[in-house]
Amino acid sequence: MIVGVQPLAGFDKLLHYKVPEHLRAEIHRGSLVRVPILNRPQVGLVLEADTIADVPVERLKNILEVMQDYPALTPDLLALAKWMHVYYAARMESVLEAMIPAAVRDGTRLKEERFLGLARPATPDELVALKKKAPQQARVAEFLAQQFQLVKKSLLLSRLGVTAAVVTALVKRGLVREEVRHVERVAYADNWSGGEVVTGLPPKLNPEQTAVVDSVGESLTKGKFAVHLLHGVTGSGKTEVYLRAVEQVLAAGGSAIYLVPEVALTPQTVSRLRGRFEAAGHQTVVWHSHLGEGERLDGWTALASGKARVVVGARSAIFAPVRDLRLIVVDEEHEPAYKQDETPRYHGRDVAVYRAKLAGATCLLGSATPSLESFANVKSGKYRLDVLTKRVDDKKMPDIQIVDMRIEVMRQRGLVTLSRLLVNHMQARFERREQTILFINRRGYSSSMQCRKCGHVEQCPHCSVAMTYHRADETLKCHLCGHQRGSPAVCPSCAAPDIRWRGLGTQRVEEAVRRVLPRARMERMDTDTMSKKHRFREILSEFRAGKIDVLIGTQMIGKGLDFPNVTLVGLVDADLSMHVPDFRANERTFQLLVQVAGRAGRGDRSGEVVVQTFTPKADAIQYAKRADFDGFAEVELGVRKQFQYPPYRHLIHHLFRGKNPEKIKFYAEHWVKQVEKALGSAVEMRGPTPSPIEKVKDEYRYQIWYFCARATKVVPELVRLQAEMKWPDDVTQILDVDAMSLM
Numbered sequence: 001m002i003v004g005v006q007p008l009a010g011f012d013k014l015l016h017y018k019v020p021e022h023l024r025a026e027i028h029r030g031s032l033v034r035v036p037i038l039n040r041p042q043v044g045l046v047l048e049a050d051t052i053a054d055v056p057v058e059r060l061k062n063i064l065e066v067m068q069d070y071p072a073l074t075p076d077l078l079a080l081a082k083w084m085h086v087y088y089a090a091r092m093e094s095v096l097e098a099m100i101p102a103a104v105r106d107g108t109r110l111k112e113e114r115f116l117g118l119a120r121p122a123t124p125d126e127l128v129a130l131k132k133k134a135p136q137q138a139r140v141a142e143f144l145a146q147q148f149q150l151v152k153k154s155l156l157l158s159r160l161g162v163t164a165a166v167v168t169a170l171v172k173r174g175l176v177r178e179e180v181r182h183v184e185r186v187a188y189a190d191n192w193s194g195g196e197v198v199t200g201l202p203p204k205l206n207p208e209q210t211a212v213v214d215s216v217g218e219s220l221t222k223g224k225f226a227v228h229l230l231h232g233v234t235g236s237g238k239t240e241v242y243l244r245a246v247e248q249v250l251a252a253g254g255s256a257i258y259l260v261p262e263v264a265l266t267p268q269t270v271s272r273l274r275g276r277f278e279a280a281g282h283q284t285v286v287w288h289s290h291l292g293e294g295e296r297l298d299g300w301t302a303l304a305s306g307k308a309r310v311v312v313g314a315r316s317a318i319f320a321p322v323r324d325l326r327l328i329v330v331d332e333e334h335e336p337a338y339k340q341d342e343t344p345r346y347h348g349r350d351v352a353v354y355r356a357k358l359a360g361a362t363c364l365l366g367s368a369t370p371s372l373e374s375f376a377n378v379k380s381g382k383y384r385l386d387v388l389t390k391r392v393d394d395k396k397m398p399d400i401q402i403v404d405m406r407i408e409v410m411r412q413r414g415l416v417t418l419s420r421l422l423v424n425h426m427q428a429r430f431e432r433r434e435q436t437i438l439f440i441n442r443r444g445y446s447s448s449m450q451c452r453k454c455g456h457v458e459q460c461p462h463c464s465v466a467m468t469y470h471r472a473d474e475t476l477k478c479h480l481c482g483h484q485r486g487s488p489a490v491c492p493s494c495a496a497p498d499i500r501w502r503g504l505g506t507q508r509v510e511e512a513v514r515r516v517l518p519r520a521r522m523e524r525m526d527t528d529t530m531s532k533k534h535r536f537r538e539i540l541s542e543f544r545a546g547k548i549d550v551l552i553g554t555q556m557i558g559k560g561l562d563f564p565n566v567t568l569v570g571l572v573d574a575d576l577s578m579h580v581p582d583f584r585a586n587e588r589t590f591q592l593l594v595q596v597a598g599r600a601g602r603g604d605r606s607g608e609v610v611v612q613t614f615t616p617k618a619d620a621i622q623y624a625k626r627a628d629f630d631g632f633a634e635v636e637l638g639v640r641k642q643f644q645y646p647p648y649r650h651l652i653h654h655l656f657r658g659k660n661p662e663k664i665k666f667y668a669e670h671w672v673k674q675v676e677k678a679l680g681s682a683v684e685m686r687g688p689t690p691s692p693i694e695k696v697k698d699e700y701r702y703q704i705w706y707f708c709a710r711a712t713k714v715v716p717e718l719v720r721l722q723a724e725m726k727w728p729d730d731v732t733q734i735l736d737v738d739a740m741s742l743m
């Protein structure tokens with residue numbers, strides 16, 4: 001038998017090998033194997049079993065070893081890998097590396113730890129002799145004699161600075177015994193970012209929830225591919241619906257994958273899930289970036305062997321090797337965090353839908369603010385829409401108040417951080433011992449320009465995105481199409497003289513709060529505090545315990561937080577997300593407003609939300625105020641349609657970078673001509689233009705945008721053209737299919 005193997009060792013080509021008789025029964029498509037490459041054993045994955053080689057059979061080498069009893073990739077994952085390879089123009093090797101964790105690729109069959117202990121104490125004579133002849137062995141023997149329990153071998157070796165040979169010699173002498181143990185840890189045992197595991201009886205579903213659970217349940221029972229989009233307002237009990245769907249799958253013997261945007265930022269959700277499933281006797285694998293290699297291997301093994309049937313994790317959990325996949329939940333499906341910003345640049349939600357299709361499973365996407373991509377799929381009949389229109393227990397939706405900062409600036413004369421309305425509300429909360437969260441959006445882009453008097457932001461006439469200010473040559477440029485104009489000295493709309501950008505940092509806000517509430521206890525959560533490992537969790541539990549009155553942070557902390565005592569939420573500068581050079585800016589702003597507002601009034605008392613903006617009439621703000629997703633979606637989809645932006649066409653980003661700007665520009669321009677010739681009207685191109693960030697680490701960057709109706713047609717063509725052309729070594733290219741960030 002001959003098999004086709006994709007190496008995972010920097011060798012991007014399918015290679016053929018013979019399978020020796022004794023390995024035939026073990027080898028399948030998707031098996032991890034060791035094969036000789038350039039006379040060295042390397043790890044690879046069997047992509048084709050029982051195939052025909054492109055070289056004479058006598059010249060083929062043998063597979064050396066099959067690394068696991070079960071295939072690392074199930075058939076649906078193999079098909080998924082092939083699709084990702086083509087769709088995202090990513091090398092097969094990089095796709096497989098994303099799918100199979102390093103701990104698995106490096107491959108022991110099961111994680112083993114070696115432990116050492118004393119077999120018998122050395123006699124005094126023996127010890128004296130040892131000290132003379134082999135002082136290192138003596139040290140190990142003495143060390144072990146002082147221990148109460150077995151000691152990890154690796155730990156002992158590094159602690160005493162001796163080699164394994166020293167231990168082996170002691171074992172031979174019969175003084176030391178070595179023991180192999182399979183250590184299984186439950187991921188999250190140290191609770192890096194999760195709080196306590198929440199247990200308790202599940203609540204009785206309300207009628208709306210029941211209807212959604214039934215609707216999803218129907219698809220689960222049918223057992224065919226289906227996608228449901230759950231649009232449920234904040235606090236409407238979406239998580240409870242996901243839980244019930246997963247429970248139905250587990251009860252029927254199937255498996256489920258539950259995706260969250262980021263595990264570290266959703267400790268509450270993770271705790272709830274574990275509490276529920278583990279109480280019912282289902283091992284729950286939590287898949288996150290802080291897992292140790294051993295924990296990762298254990299989790300993977302538990303899923304691949306069918307011992308665990310549910311996994312919760314960020315986007316890479318979509319590749320979990322579960323058996324009999326019946327359901328994929330994508331919580332907060334609108335989150336840009338689902339898109340990976342390095343190769344392979346896949347979108348976790350889109351991959352989830354595709355995997356569900358391959359597996360014949362149900363995909364349940366949920367959000368209070370669905371992405372327009374998913375919503376458009378509902379309108380075209382591809383996805384089924386389920387809704388939760390009310391908060392649980394008939395709690396009121398928070399009341400959103402908009403503060404016009406233009407008036408505020410006029411009244412207060414000069415730079416204003418906090419409006420009087422927001423300050424009054426905060427003071428009232430402090431007196432009543434209720435809590436406030438202030439959000440600052442960090443997506444702000446300092447080179448945008450906004451008039452502080454009338455709120456005007458200059459837009460590109462061709463692209464409906466904000467123009468970018470370039471200080472070097474005093475111009476405004478559109479980085480989508482390259483259109484430019486001199487930067488205005490006065491506001492083009494109201495002729496006010498000062499139109500420079502001023503963003504607010506978390507520190508500025510903190511100072512402003514100190515001035516108005518000097519006695520309040522306050523914490524700041526931003527990238528500084530987040531980087532300190534345990535700080536995030538600490539702050540959240542202090543906040544929950546009521547030890548903090550005002551929490552200041554970026555919208556990153558807003559995800560899925562459920563604090564009953566928060567009755568006021570302030571969004572300090574709504575404009576920061578709105579006037580950025582990105583056609584999704586309105587959508588992001590709408591999402592941000594609705595999501596942060598959703599953090600208020602989740603307990604017994606109703607909540608208030610204060611939004612500060614220089615452009616109070618903007619659609620995103622007005623529709624968010626009325627919590628009108630459908631209205632917003634209609635208007636925004638209209639604009640997208642007019643400009644033929646996603647979801648009406650696919651958007652592909654092509655970056656060229658290198659040390660020599662002329663060379664980069666030359667090749668990018670030459671390339672555009674080739675694409676025009678080859679693809680004609682199948683693709684619309686914008687650029688090449690300098691990237692909004694023109695230079696990074698001494699490399700210049702040019703970019704091209706492609707708009708096309710069918711990415712599956714265009715991407716392979718681009719890849720083919722790339723391979724045909726001759727490129728200099730110092731020009732690097734990156735293709736990003738369905739790019740999420742335009743900055």
Ligand SMILES: Nc1ncnc2c1ncn2[C@@H]1O[C@H](COP(=O)(O)OP(=O)(O)OP(=O)(O)O)[C@@H](O)[C@H]1O
Pocket residue numbers: 203204205206209232233234235236237238239240241368392393559560561562598
């Ligand atoms: N049927 C129910 N009866 C009583 N309480 C419920 C019910 N369903 C959910 N809850 C509780 O209501 C709260 C909010 O629910 P949940 O977190 O599921 O909402 P959500 O829609 O996911 O919210 P968000 O999207 O804003 O994070 C939780 O504390 C949850 O335990």
Ligand SMILES: [Zn+2]
Pocket residue numbers: 451452453454455456491492493494495496
């Ligand atoms: Zn103005």
Ligand SMILES: [Zn+2]
Pocket residue numbers: 460461462463464478479480481482483
């Ligand atoms: Zn433009």
